[in-house]
Amino acid sequence: MKRYGILLVAVLLCMACNKEHTTTLPDNAAMRFEMKHPATRATATAFEQGDRIGLYITEYDGDAAAPLQISGNWTNNVAATLGGSQWATAKKIFWSDNKMDVYGYYPYMTPVSIDEQPFAVALDQSTERNGDQLGGYEASDFLWAKSEGVAQTEGTVALQFAHRCSKLVVKLVKGPSYEGDLPDNATVYIHSVVPTATIDFTTGVVVKDLFGEMATIKTRKIDNATYEAIIVPQRLDSRRPFIEVVVNGVSYLLEDTFNFKAGKQHTLSLTINSNPDQVEIEIGGEIEGGWN
Structure with missing residues (x-):
């Protein structure tokens, strides 16, 4: 009996460690996103098929917004890719019971700092896009958006991007x-x-x-x-x-x-x-x- 009890505890602990990956939630618990370009353009008209946006999401503590960090947020730099008319995230992002702040940026990168991330515009902005490889101009056009205090009742998170260069x-x-x-x-x-x-x-x-x-x-x-x-x-x-x-x-x-x-x-x-x-x-x- 004692041996079975130890095994049961171990199984329960293992299940708890993997809760994020094994828990099945209804589809309406997953966040959906609407990305609005400043002037309906990342190149000449709008975001293009295959464009990737980075997402950070923080969770409120009551009415207090959590500071954005390089890690430890509700969501850490998850890529959202445009396919057809929809944005698909690299993994499902679920709503919290609390309010949330959503940050978006383009083009996608791998940040090493939240407040002093190195960035550079291309020296040759005449190069054209080649598949997933952005052209020099597009790679230089840094866009940023933030939606504050969103809640699950809103259904879709709208991010209005702005040019920052x-x-x-x-x-x-x-x-x-x-x-x-x-x-x-x-x-x-x-x-x-x-x-x-x-x-x-x-x-x-x-x-x-x-x-x-x-x-x-x-x-x-x-x-x-x-x-x-x-x-x-x-x-x-x-x-x-x-x-x-x-x-x-x-x-x-x-x-x-x-x-x-x-x-x-x-x-x-x-x-x-x-x-x-x-x-x-x-x-x-x-x-x-x-x-x-």
Whole structure:
């Protein structure tokens, strides 16, 4: 009898240790997610098939929200992948009886810190997506969302994402002395910017690496007159080489100062003439949040 009693205790302990994996809960206990892109775009229109978002979820203690941690949360960096019109999580996430805070970010990564996660925009943002491998522009476009105090009665968790870096759009305009059409082989570079930063997942704030070295970013082409790039938020206080347009072997270089603001799109119109020394710049208005 004593031997059977010991065996029974061992079995019960084993079952308790594996409760998370063996407990069967009704489907309505599993969380569902609706991911809302800032302007229905992670690339040009919306999140694409196969895009992955990272999810962190914390559980309240009564009315007190729990702090977000690198581990030990209700959910720790679970990937949600877009397939069809639905987001499927790498494992089922179940509701708690308490309220919860839900954090989402894109693109998916493996964080080593919650408040100082290293991040960098791509130096070549003209590279295109190849299967699950994001193109340089998409991989640089950090998005963040948070939904506070959600409860199971809401059924679906809606996450409204926002751009957290800065976007620069360069538009080429033919000057009076520029002959012919704009070529289809122009290349536009952004000089003198720091591409490295840290991310605070609790707030979604992206902070330039204070010790980061300046580098050059190759933009991606939208059409013969429009080029764009994602930039870490920062201020260029001193006048220095800024934008370079290479057209048919001729380099048009502009020196200037600039302030890349977080979550905003900046548009610069560059008027180029036959003389590469004659480059005029016009700064357009800023677009917030949902970039077009």
